[in-house]
Every structure is written in C-alpha cells, then in structure tokens.
Amino acid sequence: MNKKPYIVANWKMSLDKISLERFFDNMDWENIDLEKINVILCPSHVFMCKTRNQIGDKTIGLGAQNIFWEASGAFTGEVSAKQLVDVGCQYVIVGHSERREIFHETNEVVNLKIVQALKNKLKPIICIGENFEEKENGLTKKVIEEKLNEGLQDISPADMRNVLIAYEPIWAISTNKDNTGQADSPESAQVVHKYIRKLISGLYDVRIAENLPILYGGSINPENIEGFSKMDDIDGVLIGGASKEASSFQKIINTYL
Ligand code: PEP
Numbered sequence: 001m002n003k004k005p006y007i008v009a010n011w012k013m014s015l016d017k018i019s020l021e022r023f024f025d026n027m028d029w030e031n032i033d034l035e036k037i038n039v040i041l042c043p044s045h046v047f048m049c050k051t052r053n054q055i056g057d058k059t060i061g062l063g064a065q066n067i068f069w070e071a072s073g074a075f076t077g078e079v080s081a082k083q084l085v086d087v088g089c090q091y092v093i094v095g096h097s098e099r100r101e102i103f104h105e106t107n108e109v110v111n112l113k114i115v116q117a118l119k120n121k122l123k124p125i126i127c128i129g130e131n132f133e134e135k136e137n138g139l140t141k142k143v144i145e146e147k148l149n150e151g152l153q154d155i156s157p158a159d160m161r162n163v164l165i166a167y168e169p170i171w172a173i174s175t176n177k178d179n180t181g182q183a184d185s186p187e188s189a190q191v192v193h194k195y196i197r198k199l200i201s202g203l204y205d206v207r208i209a210e211n212l213p214i215l216y217g218g219s220i221n222p223e224n225i226e227g228f229s230k231m232d233d234i235d236g237v238l239i240g241g242a243s244k245e246a247s248s249f250q251k252i253i254n255t256y257l
Helices: 017-026 045-055 081-086 097-102 107-119 132-136 140-151 186-203 206-211 225-229 246-255
Strands: 006-010 038-042 061-064 091-094 123-128 164-167 214-217 236-239
Touching: 006 091, 006 214, 006 246, 017 045, 017 246, 038 091, 045 061, 081 107, 091 107, 107 123, 107 140, 123 140, 132 140, 140 186, 164 186, 186 206, 186 214, 186 225, 225 246, 236 246
Parallel strands: 006 038, 006 236, 038 061, 061 091, 091 123, 123 164, 164 214, 214 236
Antiparallel strands: none
16 A cells, blocks of 8 residues: 555544543644544534544544535534535545445435535545445445445546545444444455455546545454555555544554554
8 A cells, every 4th residue: 555544533423522532632643643644533513623623733634424415405403515614624424334224325315425525625435335144145346336336426537536435344343233343354355445446447547546545444453453554455444443542543543654
C-alpha cells in the first residue's frame, strides 16, 4: 500500500459526552504524525460540534455516520448533507451494514445518499460487504459487484475522486447479530480489495481505480492490524469497537507510523 492510509473511527451510538472527552484526553496526539496518515472521527450527529471543537486545529477529519437523501424539507428527525457541512463535517459513512439491515436501506437509497453527499462536497465512505450466508454460498463477488454497480449509479468519474470504499464483510463486524464477528484474514480481504479495484477499473478507468482508497472494516484491533496494514490493496481501516478507547485506537494508528 503506497497511499497515505486512512484510519476511520466509527463510534456508532457509543460515546457520550464524558467518554468522548476522555478519548481526546487519553490520545497521545503529540506523537501522531498527521502528515503520514488520515485520521477521521465519526461521532453521532449530536456530538459533531463537540468533536470538531476537540479536534481544534489538528488535521483530523470529521465524518458523520449517516445523512438523509433529500437536500432539505419536512423530514422530522433527519439530518441533511448541508447541515453537516455547516458544522464542519467532511466525510459521511454511507451504506453501513447496520443501516442496510436494521433500517432496510437498499442500494437505491445508498445511491441517493451518495449523490446528496457529493453534491454538498461531503466525501462518502461507502460500505459494501457480504453476509455469512452469502460468503458460505460463494456469493461474495456477486454481492460486491451488485452493491458497487447500484450504489455508484450515475456517479461521475470526477466525483469518484471524492469517494472512499470500505469493504466490510458483515460476518466480520464485531457487533454482528450474535456478537460473533471475527476479522477476515488479511490475505482473503486483499483478494476482495483487488477485485473491487478491478470492478472500479471496469466501471471507470485504471487511474481512478488505483487512486481510490479502499478500506477494510470488521473486528480490527491492535493485535491484528499489522497484517492488514501490509496488504497492497488495503488503504486503511474502518474501526468500530476498537476505536472507542484511546488506548486501542492509538495502538492501531501507531502501526501505520
Ligand atoms: C463497523 O461496524 O464498521 C466495524 C468495523 O465494527 P468493528 O470494528 O467493531 O467490527
């Protein structure tokens, strides 16, 4: 992997005011060379401003975990891309498997959200991955292809410069249905990442495919990060559980420094 790696924290609905402050207090930011890595923190919407204030002038990215697909209007409880940009957000996770499974988001919905994000200069981190049954039935490539084709419908080559993909095998996510998630092996994740790059090359071109950051997500922790960090087509990681505590997040970051 030759690109500047991405290390993205997906805090889900986990951190509250106190634990978020503790996270920042316990990170050893002084010893993290932010020239070498892209760190992106994705708090709940309600803590977007607080996280931005904690980030201060450090070159750390701020991401949301979701947006609504319409620009504005009477959509009680939803948050627009523009509102997120207004509070300093630069990235948004789209199509996370929890949104797909619990909130029934289809590829079409994911596509509408990607379009809305890009229109507002928010960089979408698009999650794609297969569930356990699909993996067992040898459908990983088919599922990945469908999610990419439909999710990227009408996304222009120019817009692809602002897109990130996260390969997240659903069975590997630590908080999957039975909390049985275990990371994929770096080698088998590498095969899927390479396949994603090939698909993007077909949908767009080789240059776009080569420049596209493709992150891995699913039970990454300080013990297994090293293997993933060495893979050619794995340009970083999206981390849930191990991003909540400064100690484990810091160790993961240190692997890349
Ligand atoms: C996630 O849900 O995006 C994720 C990668 O979670 P975890 O690291 O806990 O498996």
